[in-house]
Amino acid sequence: MPDNTTASASPAPLTLLGLGSMGAAFARTWLAAGHPLTVWNRSPGRTAELAAAGARVAATAAEAVAASPLVVACLMDDASVREALADADLTGKDLVDLTTSTPGESRARATWAEGCGARFLDGGIMAVPPMVGVPQSGAYVFYSGSQEVFDSHRETLTVPTDARFVGGDPGAAALHDVALLSAMTAMFAGARHAFALVENAGIDRKEFGALLAGWLTAMAPHTALFGEDVPPEDATSPAVVAAGDAALLRTAREQGVDTALLIAAAGAVNGV
CATH class of the missing domain: 1.10.1040.10 (N-(1-d-carboxylethyl)-l-norvaline Dehydrogenase; domain 2)
Incomplete structure (x- = not known):
């Protein structure tokens, strides 16, 4: 597992949708590693700490999506992802969905994202928030879907946790x-x-x-x-x-x- 406390990954910009306990933990590690980060959360009160740490706070999910080529969703459920992205322009974006979902939901989300002009990578987080960003904690994320998206953003994705790509089936990460x-x-x-x-x-x-x-x-x-x-x-x-x-x-x-x-x-x- 990489040393998550250093900026070993190139500081590529990204957007994070969702600042619950897990999303906030991911956000803090990306900021600490020097990544330009745009964040959005349904409840604005959760953004203050991250704004103080250097995050750009978007007023809407659509605004947050427009800010970065890489968009990471870490929301309550698949319905929350659908609602958050309803008005967003995903053309040319790489969408990584870390929201807990079923394999079928992940496959449907991949088809939907591709129809919106985005490349899709699904993720299943094998960690609790205190493990994120801690070297040797054992935290990792299963990823599946677009191999190209995984390869393109691997350095960014491995800042918070280790990463394990489990295949091109978008539902494989959710099933694992x-x-x-x-x-x-x-x-x-x-x-x-x-x-x-x-x-x-x-x-x-x-x-x-x-x-x-x-x-x-x-x-x-x-x-x-x-x-x-x-x-x-x-x-x-x-x-x-x-x-x-x-x-x-x-x-x-x-x-x-x-x-x-x-x-x-x-x-x-x-x-x-």
Whole structure:
């Protein structure tokens, strides 16, 4: 991952639409690296800090788009992108959409952008805002769509995070993004369930949290085995697995914790 605190990328101008927590984090790193940056946000109050740091604030999204050849959108959802760009002239622009979307939405957005005279690159952010701009944080963005756009702007795009191009299908980045986020969502749901089980048992929460993090870290490498052509067989017999699942359910009921997550998870893990 590059050193995101230096201006290693050429300071090419760009526009950023959307200054939520993630968008603002990207904006700060581009400004720190010397990139001329035009910003727009639906709520103008979010622009003051960035204006003080040197960003040019546009009154409208259309004005922001007109200011730069590279336009990056980091908005709430695909509908927000559609609304923000409704009056913008995208002719000759390179549009990079970092908004979380479905693969189908990303493909439709690519077709729409091309119809408006723009080249399109979709992105899926694999980071939380505090990771952005921090060397060795592990933050990166999946990109897919136009290889030419990715190659043209790679130095700019790798200022906030690392970048991984995953193919010419505009929906590929979104699919990678949502698939990994789905695994993360299940992990955090399981963690909340674990804490609910011990909530009233006199167990120190901080100590338990450390145990939980250590256990998940130890198990994480085994998730890659699902990618094998022929996943290794579980040495545990089906009867033992069923007995273990039953014990999880009985414990949840004893502790007064909802069992819906366990029931769904047991089926998913066992391929049901």
